[in-house]
Amino acid sequence: MTRAMHFDEIEYGRRQTKVRQAMAARGIDLLVVSDPCNLYYLSGYDAWSFYVPQVLLLGIEDRPVWIGRAMDAAGAAITTRLPADDIRAYGDEYVQSATRHPVDFIVEEIKARGWRSARIGLEIGNYYLGARAYLAFADAFASDKIVDASLLVNWVRSVKSPAELDYMRQAARIVEGAMQAAYDIIRPGVRECDAAAEIYRALIGGTAEYGGNYASSPPLMPSGDQVHTPHLSWTDQPYRPGAQVNLELVASRHRYHTPLGRSVLLGEASPEMRRLEAALCDGIEAALAFIRPGVTAAEIDATWQAAAGRHGIQKAARCGYSIGIAYPPTFGEQTISIRPGDQTVMQPGMTLHLMPAVWLGSESLVMTEPFVVTDEGAECLCRFPRRLEVIR
Amino acid sequence: MTRAMHFDEIEYGRRQTKVRQAMAARGIDLLVVSDPCNLYYLSGYDAWSFYVPQVLLLGIEDRPVWIGRAMDAAGAAITTRLPADDIRAYGDEYVQSATRHPVDFIVEEIKARGWRSARIGLEIGNYYLGARAYLAFADAFASDKIVDASLLVNWVRSVKSPAELDYMRQAARIVEGAMQAAYDIIRPGVRECDAAAEIYRALIGGTAEYGGNYASSPPLMPSGDQVHTPHLSWTDQPYRPGAQVNLELVASRHRYHTPLGRSVLLGEASPEMRRLEAALCDGIEAALAFIRPGVTAAEIDATWQAAAGRHGIQKAARCGYSIGIAYPPTFGEQTISIRPGDQTVMQPGMTLHLMPAVWLGSESLVMTEPFVVTDEGAECLCRFPRRLEVIR
Numbered sequence: 001m002t003r004a005m006h007f008d009e010i011e012y013g014r015r016q017t018k019v020r021q022a023m024a025a026r027g028i029d030l031l032v033v034s035d036p037c038n039l040y041y042l043s044g045y046d047a048w049s050f051y052v053p054q055v056l057l058l059g060i061e062d063r064p065v066w067i068g069r070a071m072d073a074a075g076a077a078i079t080t081r082l083p084a085d086d087i088r089a090y091g092d093e094y095v096q097s098a099t100r101h102p103v104d105f106i107v108e109e110i111k112a113r114g115w116r117s118a119r120i121g122l123e124i125g126n127y128y129l130g131a132r133a134y135l136a137f138a139d140a141f142a143s144d145k146i147v148d149a150s151l152l153v154n155w156v157r158s159v160k161s162p163a164e165l166d167y168m169r170q171a172a173r174i175v176e177g178a179m180q181a182a183y184d185i186i187r188p189g190v191r192e193c194d195a196a197a198e199i200y201r202a203l204i205g206g207t208a209e210y211g212g213n214y215a216s217s218p219p220l221m222p223s224g225d226q227v228h229t230p231h232l233s234w235t236d237q238p239y240r241p242g243a244q245v246n247l248e249l250v251a252s253r254h255r256y257h258t259p260l261g262r263s264v265l266l267g268e269a270s271p272e273m274r275r276l277e278a279a280l281c282d283g284i285e286a287a288l289a290f291i292r293p294g295v296t297a298a299e300i301d302a303t304w305q306a307a308a309g310r311h312g313i314q315k316a317a318r319c320g321y322s323i324g325i326a327y328p329p330t331f332g333e334q335t336i337s338i339r340p341g342d343q344t345v346m347q348p349g350m351t352l353h354l355m356p357a358v359w360l361g362s363e364s365l366v367m368t369e370p371f372v373v374t375d376e377g378a379e380c381l382c383r384f385p386r387r388l389e390v391i392r
Numbered sequence: 393m394t395r396a397m398h399f400d401e402i403e404y405g406r407r408q409t410k411v412r413q414a415m416a417a418r419g420i421d422l423l424v425v426s427d428p429c430n431l432y433y434l435s436g437y438d439a440w441s442f443y444v445p446q447v448l449l450l451g452i453e454d455r456p457v458w459i460g461r462a463m464d465a466a467g468a469a470i471t472t473r474l475p476a477d478d479i480r481a482y483g484d485e486y487v488q489s490a491t492r493h494p495v496d497f498i499v500e501e502i503k504a505r506g507w508r509s510a511r512i513g514l515e516i517g518n519y520y521l522g523a524r525a526y527l528a529f530a531d532a533f534a535s536d537k538i539v540d541a542s543l544l545v546n547w548v549r550s551v552k553s554p555a556e557l558d559y560m561r562q563a564a565r566i567v568e569g570a571m572q573a574a575y576d577i578i579r580p581g582v583r584e585c586d587a588a589a590e591i592y593r594a595l596i597g598g599t600a601e602y603g604g605n606y607a608s609s610p611p612l613m614p615s616g617d618q619v620h621t622p623h624l625s626w627t628d629q630p631y632r633p634g635a636q637v638n639l640e641l642v643a644s645r646h647r648y649h650t651p652l653g654r655s656v657l658l659g660e661a662s663p664e665m666r667r668l669e670a671a672l673c674d675g676i677e678a679a680l681a682f683i684r685p686g687v688t689a690a691e692i693d694a695t696w697q698a699a700a701g702r703h704g705i706q707k708a709a710r711c712g713y714s715i716g717i718a719y720p721p722t723f724g725e726q727t728i729s730i731r732p733g734d735q736t737v738m739q740p741g742m743t744l745h746l747m748p749a750v751w752l753g754s755e756s757l758v759m760t761e762p763f764v765v766t767d768e769g770a771e772c773l774c775r776f777p778r779r780l781e782v783i784r
Contacts, residue, residue, distance in 0.1 A: 004617075004618070004624075004627070046624070046625070047621075047623040047624050047625075048609060048610060048612060048623045048624075048625065048721075049623045050721055051519075051721035051722035051724075070708070070709070071621075071622055071623075071709055071751060072621070072622075072623055074620060074621040074751075075618075075621040075622075075623055075624050078617065078618060078621065078624065079624065091708070092708060092709040092710055092731070095709075095710070095729075096713070096724070096726050096729060122523070124522075124523045124524050124527070125522070125523070125524040126522075127443075127522065128721075129522060129523045130516075130517065130518075130519065130521060130522060130523065131514070131516045131517070131521045131522065131523055131525070131526035132516050132517040132542065133523070134523035134526065134527075135516070135526075150524065191603060192603070193596060193597055193598055193603025193604065193605075194597050194603070196596045196597075196603070197592070197593040197594075197596040197597035197603075198593070200589070200592035200593060200595075200596050201589040201590065201592060201593045202589075203589075203592075204585060204588045204589040204592050205585060205586050205588075205589035206585055206628075210628055211583060211584070211585025211586070211588070211589075211626070211627075211628045212585065213585075213625055213626070214610035214625065217440060218440060218606035220440060225396075225470065226396070226467075226470060228466060229439075229463075229464070229466040229467040229470065230463050230464075230467075231439040231440045231441040231463075231464055231467055232396075232438070232439050232440075232467050232470065232471065233438070233439075233440065233605055233606065234603070234605070235396070235603075236598075236602055236603045316462070316483070316484060317462070317463055317484040317487075318484055318487070321488070328720035328721055329440075329442055329443035329720055330443035332443075332488070334488050337487075337488060339484070359463060359466075
């Protein structure tokens, strides 16, 4: 059986060590990793199977153990280096059953492996630890033995290794190609769904050297009556002359996600739109020039706000967040937010999405830059013209 | 502002009435709907925003209230018929914050609307009611006031209206086109990612009459070393002569999902593969001929097992499940399973995915049929040749 690993053993060892250090600092003996991003990060396990409960048990000094559904055990053998003994599977009778829950199986496994009275960290605030699964854990272990380990692994993930940055840069090449595909297809008379189809093709086909994979999120590309809302989908309608399209695309390369946002206008830009464009460009430029190791996320936000504010533009929502490994439903890492009050200090290897798009009710503009913090400053992951694209 | 509704007001009213009847039978005064499928079903709300907490409050006799993130309120106004007063939004300071949780806002809204001592139904076992959100509800209300309302709406959804069936049939047309696109592109030397790109293009571009939308799940199409595992993704590698590809595709039309599974072989079929093919075809045929209102899911399973068993084939996992509205991470409705012990009685309008694919370790074959239960029997949603496709 061929192993499909994306990183070498040294890298996985380093990741596990860092997570164990964070566990030790919190007095956690056993971390029950249920967030699929964190399973992938720590073991390489990568499959569309997170709709059923699956965990990696990471003891403070034991070999990690994967537990999932029987039909996914072969996938675990292919995508991880875990020995067969450390891949444990529950039968299909546990799946979506009214009488059994996979966590019952997981709990038995935890107890059988000697962790009966361990202090157990659960990813309570992460995706995919559902309320029912939590209640099954809470039922099985004393409440003073359960520790909230939400985002513990996510914070370790926030600083990327050179190998991880390589994948982020490959995803950047793919998302640039997809944005260009969008520019090439979006014209009056073309159906929105046909533009979406071409964008998907570019995101998945990737480049001649490497392909893309499914991303955590679909292309967001509202237009027409929906253009000033951020999260609605495309329609069957053809683009109309003069229409605006706000494109938020994201490419995935070995689960590393690089997003890119731009707005396209099928007609003349109003003075108001040009003002928005100038505000966003100046804000992005000022923020990127300011970023370096040692500054905080809140200071980046303030720098953006000051530059955009000179054009009379403010943004109520956060204007960026950390990015990296993702599965649905989001490519945000849920750790760092570029907004007032976030005192996270920038470190080399952090990757964020500077995302100062604005929706002002009657006007909106999307213009974003994913970047990595380097030893000296910020490096944009994408190289794509930073302007409101006007197509006539 | 244009409203983008997919059903008329009468249909939404009927759905709400059915859910209120189920609430009354359980003594539930207020249902907190957090599953995005159920928000869509009951209100029409449809956006890629379920990565933050959002709910529909459905009181036993009150107008429904949508609560979500501020930037999504405009999307709620477009995709639902809720009056502005019944669309309530929390600010971005609640999003992924260490000090606030959106459920705090939701709880205040529930109390302010007079439901302080109501019996509250929570979708504890559904996706997207995370452990942290649950704990915030549990903290705010007396434990004897919280009722487990998991899958309550899902069960109402299990019988489709004619309008819903129309969308399932449209999705069937789209997924047939995508399967044909797969047959057309998969050849030795073509990269798996390029085949995936064409499949996506067909799923999203749809037909000349209507487009597709993002589905709950990516195309699953393992090949090469991964072919005998169900949930791994495509790779960058070219297909090799003789390779097998197991295609599990799913199309979405206005969130209604119709899946279709087939296997492709780039070379000669072994006698063993032909035996598998005969077993699956006979099993499907026998099951479809057996299905009619009044029979149970378990009886369908037994019928399939008996027919396939005559070829020496058995399947440990369930061989089907109900389908309909979906968002990631799955297009299964989580209610009916075609397997031993499931005593659900078939009713006209139920839609299921007969999915007797088998993974036997060294051999596997995918062959599936989505169907609707009619007054007289079962109608296949797709019309696509039911055979192991051999491409030379």
